[in-house]
Each structure stands twice: as structure tokens, then as C-alpha cells.
Amino acid sequence: MPRLTRSSVSALAAEVRMVHLGLGAFHRSHQAWYTQHASDSSPTPEGLATPGAGGSVPSGTEPWGIHGFTGRTARAAEQLTAQDGLYTLLTASPTAVTAEVIGSIVAATDGGDAVRWRAAVSDPRVSVLTLTITEAGYHTTPDGTLDLTDAAVRDDIARLKTGALPHTGIARLLDGLIARRAAGSGPLAVMSCDNLVSNGELTRAALTALAEQTDSSMADWMHEGVSFVSSMVDRITPATTPADVVEAQRITGFDDECPVMTEDFTEWIFEGDFPAGRPDWERSGARHVSDVRPYEQRKLRLLNGAHSLLAYTGLARGHSSIDQTMGDAFCRQVLEQFWAEARPTVTGDAGDLGAFTDRLVERFENRRIVHSLAQIARDGEQKIAIRVLPVLRFNAANGGELVGAAMALAAWINFTQTAASPTAADCDHSAERVLERIAPDLAGQTAVTHAVADALTEIRSSNRTKAAS
Numbered sequence: 414m415p416r417l418t419r420s421s422v423s424a425l426a427a428e429v430r431m432v433h434l435g436l437g438a439f440h441r442s443h444q445a446w447y448t449q450h451a452s453d454s455s456p457t458p459e460g461l462a463t464p465g466a467g468g469s470v471p472s473g474t475e476p477w478g479i480h481g482f483t484g485r486t487a488r489a490a491e492q493l494t495a496q497d498g499l500y501t502l503l504t505a506s507p508t509a510v511t512a513e514v515i516g517s518i519v520a521a522t523d524g525g526d527a528v529r530w531r532a533a534v535s536d537p538r539v540s541v542l543t544l545t546i547t548e549a550g551y552h553t554t555p556d557g558t559l560d561l562t563d564a565a566v567r568d569d570i571a572r573l574k575t576g577a578l579p580h581t582g583i584a585r586l587l588d589g590l591i592a593r594r595a596a597g598s599g600p601l602a603v604m605s606c607d608n609l610v611s612n613g614e615l616t617r618a619a620l621t622a623l624a625e626q627t628d629s630s631m632a633d634w635m636h637e638g639v640s641f642v643s644s645m646v647d648r649i650t651p652a653t654t655p656a657d658v659v660e661a662q663r664i665t666g667f668d669d670e671c672p673v674m675t676e677d678f679t680e681w682i683f684e685g686d687f688p689a690g691r692p693d694w695e696r697s698g699a700r701h702v703s704d705v706r707p708y709e710q711r712k713l714r715l716l717n718g719a720h721s722l723l724a725y726t727g728l729a730r731g732h733s734s735i736d737q738t739m740g741d742a743f744c745r746q747v748l749e750q751f752w753a754e755a756r757p758t759v760t761g762d763a764g765d766l767g768a769f770t771d772r773l774v775e776r777f778e779n780r781r782i783v784h785s786l787a788q789i790a791r792d793g794e795q796k797i798a799i800r801v802l803p804v805l806r807f808n809a810a811n812g813g814e815l816v817g818a819a820m821a822l823a824a825w826i827n828f829t830q831t832a833a834s835p836t837a838a839d840c841d842h843s844a845e846r847v848l849e850r851i852a853p854d855l856a857g858q859t860a861v862t863h864a865v866a867d868a869l870t871e872i873r874s875s876n877r878t879k880a881a882s
């Protein structure tokens with residue numbers, strides 16, 4: 414079977430005008446897909462679809478090439494480099510899977526390669542830098558500011574002072590920008606595509622705080638020449654499995670070590686300026702709006718909040734993927750309760766929220782998307798603060814129900830305490846202590862602590878019932 418490469422599918426490589434940090438599955442199903450389709454005017458043919466960006470597809474706009482950098486390991490860069498950046502995007506509806514070769518990534522490099530990283534960010538032709546470094550990669554406190562007490566941040570401050578390449582995503586971004594300033598390469602838009610509240614503003618504030626610890630003139634330079642774009646990104650994309658590799662080979666006839674499986678729904682809504690231009694992502698269906706917050710709240714609370722709830726309740730009940738939890742009456746009931754509490758917390762106009770959650774049911778039930786609960790459960794403390802606590806806070810302040818959001822929080826506490834088997838009294842104590850740490854404003858509210866303690870008792874008893882059945 415031939416290896417997937419540019420020569421095997423006659424795909425030309427476009428000029429690099431974008432840099433990405435965090436070359437995971439999601440970047441490849443989302444920003445790389447939008448970038449590829451921003452420059453082709455033809456509809457995607459059936460089956461194996463397009464040549465790479467810059468290939469023979471008629472272009473209404475110039476194609477943009479992406480130079481992607483991995484975050485923690487070099488593996489994705491090695492696999493993509495062996496395929497000239499090409500990979501198969503498998504798109505699964507509940508009834509069928511289609512395949513498309515994506516060619517917008519034209520270079521892929523280990524993020525630990527300081528020379529290539531600095532050269533890429535300094536390239537004057539590059540005008541957009543996107544990020545998917547995970548929520549944990551920003552090293553912020555629950556209020557969204559850079560955590561200067563974090564050992565990794567302190568270590569990176571020392572590295573930045575000596576010119577060594579830092580390790581955290583946020584500090585690596587500052588390192589690249591320092592190189593860009595030194596090269597005099599002009600303005601740039603930085604766009605976070607991570608599941609965070611006001612992710613552009615959070616990135617700007619974290620970078621500025623970091624710059625103030627190392628070279629405060631960088632903060633002034635960023636203020637003048639770097640825009641920070643906030644974006645709501647949505648496309649459920651699990652980690653690639655060996656079965657996906659086999660499926661890609663079966664459909665395309667090419668040997669591809671790093672395909673990506675994703676769902677047939679996608680959305681990208683963003684707010685902010687691009688001082689040096691950007692791809693025409695609207696041609697692929699993205700939307701540029703003046704206020705992204707309603708869409709961000711809708712997605713982070715209704716989709717991601719539900720994901721966290723299902724991950725922790727589902728793991729406790731012996732499930733391993735989201736689609737399995739949708740067949741469990743207990744999970745479905747707490748999901749509907751959580752949504753009933755979360756919908757009124759979305760402020761501003763983000764469309765019909767009932768229709769949004771109806772569509773989420775279909776998306777979560779898609780059995781071709783095997784989204785691992787263990788993957789979703791990672792970095793729970795950062796995620797709960799963004800996805801669940803705002804729902805609890807809103808309803809505590811407005812006399813709303815607390816049951817569903819309390820269950821999400823309790824299920825996470827239960828998940829983090831798997832080693833012990835505390836008594837009911839210990840549970841109540843644990844709920845209070847966790848709230849004191851992650852949401853001190855809620856810790857003193859009896860209705861909240863009781864709701865979380867009750868939910869802890871319920872989830873433990875539901876686990877016992879499930880285990881006994």
C-alpha cells in the first residue's frame with residue numbers, strides 16, 4: 414500500500430503564513446480543515462476528497478500553509494513529516510464515515526526545537542499564530558490569571574531570563590514573540606482555540622504577566638503589535654485509535670500513520686482583529702462576530718459541562734466512552750437536569766438553546782465517535798471551574814436548582830478520591846473542603862454545600878447499585 418505523501422496524491426505545499434502550537438488531533442480536525450477549505454472553491458467530492466492546499470483545486474483566494482509545532486512530544490511531528498504534513502480526516506456521521514486528505518499543514522516540527530520555533534514565529538510572512546495547548550497549558554489560577562506560584566511557571570521565568578527554551582505552552586509562546594520582536598517582523602494575531610473563557614483575553618493577560626517577570630518592554634511591544642483573538646471552537650475529536658488507522662487505509666488505499674477521526678458537526682466563531690490578514694475562513698463556514706461570549710458560554714457550559722458530568726458519573730458506573738453513558742438511565746437523567754440548570758445561565762443571544770441540546774444528544778449518541786471518558790476527565794480542576802461552577806454560582810444567586818451542577822462537582826470529587834471509601838460524614842467534609850479550595854465564594858453557602866454532599870451520597874449509592882447489578 415503506498416504511503417500518503419504529497420507526490421502520491423499530487424498535492425502542492427502552500428507558503429507558510431500560519432504557525433500553530435499544540436499539533437494534536439483537534440487542530441487537525443478543526444483549524445487545519447477550515448484553512449484548507451478557505452482556499453478551495455469546489456465542493457468536497459465523495460470519498461477521498463481533495464488534493465492538498467495549493468493543489469489543482471481552483472482557488473478563489475490564496476492558500477495558506479500552516480507550520481505546526483507539537484507541545485510535549487515529537488511523535489505527531491515525526492509522523493506528519495514522513496507524510497509531508499498530509500493526513501486523512503475521517504468524518505463520522507451516525508451512519509457513515511467519509512475520508513478527506515488534508516494538506517494545509519505543510520511543516521510539522523517538535524516543539525522542543527528552539528531554532529525552528531523561533532524562526533517560524535519570526536517569519537514576516539506569518540501573520541496568524543493559533544494555539545491548542547490544553548487548558549492546563551496556560552497555567553492560570555481559577556480566576557484566569559497566570560499562576561506565579563506554579564513551579565513550572567517559575568522554572569520557565571528562569572529559562573526565559575537565560576534565553577533557554579521554556580517548557581510550558583504559554584511561556585513558549587512568549588519565547589516565540591521575543592524572537593519576532595528581535596527580527597522586526599511586524600504585527601501578528603494570536604488566537605487561542607482552547608476551551609477557556611475569553612481565551613484571547615486570558616492569553617494576553619497571562620503573556621503580559623509573564624513578560625513583566627522577564628522583560629517588561631515585551632509587554633509594551635505586544636500591546637502595539639499583537640492582537641489577541643477569542644474563539645469558540647467546536648468539533649468533537651477523540652484521540653486517534655489503531656482502528657482509525659485501519660479505517661483510513663480501507664477507505665483511501667493509502668498507508669497513513671496519523672489519521673484523525675471527527676464528527677460531522679463543526680463550528681468556529683471568533684472575535685478580534687487580524688492586523689496582518691488571515692485566511693478567508695468564512696468560506697468554510699466560520700463566523701467573525703463582535704461578541705463571542707454568548708457562543709462561548711453556550712458551548713463551554715452545555716457541551717463541555719455535560720461532557721465533564723458524563724465523564725465522572727460514567728467512569729464511576731463502569732463506562733468508558735460518551736456514547737455508552739447515553740444509554741445509561743442515571744447518566745441521562747442527571748444530564749437533562751444539568752442542562753435545565755445550565756440553559757438559563759447563558760446570557761446574550763446564542764440562538765435556540767433547546768435545539769442546541771437536542772443536537773448534542775444526537776452528537777453524544779454517535780457510536781462512531783468513541784470519545785474516551787478518561788481523556789475528558791483529565792485536568793478536572795481547571796475544567797470544572799470553567800464548565801460547572803458558573804452554573805452552580807448563577808443558580809445559587811438566583812434561587813435556581815442546584816442538583817445537576819452539584820452532581821457534576823460531586824462526581825468529580827468522587828473521581829479524585831477513588832483511593833478512600835469515606836463515610837457520609839467524611840463526604841460532607843470533603844465537599845466543603847473542596848469548595849473552600851476551588852470556589853471559596855460558594856463554600857460558605859449552606860444550600861450549595863448540602864447539594865454537593867447530597868450528590869456525593871447519591872453517586873456513591875448509585876455506584877453500589879450499579880456494581881451489584
Ligand SMILES: NC(=O)c1ccc[n+]([C@@H]2O[C@H](COP(=O)([O-])OP(=O)(O)OC[C@H]3O[C@@H](n4cnc5c(N)ncnc54)[C@H](O)[C@@H]3O)[C@@H](O)[C@H]2O)c1
Nearest residue numbers: 435436437438439484485545546547550582607608649650
Ligand atoms: N478534542 C476536541 O474535541 C477539542 C474540541 C475543542 C477544543 N479543543 C481544545 O484543544 C485542546 C487540545 O485537544 P486535542 O484533542 O488536540 O488534544 P491532543 O492531546 O491530541 O493534543 C494536544 C496538543 O497540545 C500539546 N499539549 C498538551 N499539554 C500541553 C501543555 N501543558 N503545554 C503545551 N502543550 C501541551 C500536546 O503535546 C499536543 O500537541 C483541548 O485541550 C481543548 O482545549 C479540543
Ligand SMILES: O=P(O)(O)OC[C@@H](O)[C@@H](O)[C@H](O)[C@H](O)CO
Nearest residue numbers: 608646647648649650717720789
Ligand atoms: O478537549 P478538552 O480536554 O478541553 O475537553 C474534552 C471535551 O469536552 C472536548 O474536547 C469536547 O469534545 C470539545 O470541546 C467539543 O468541541
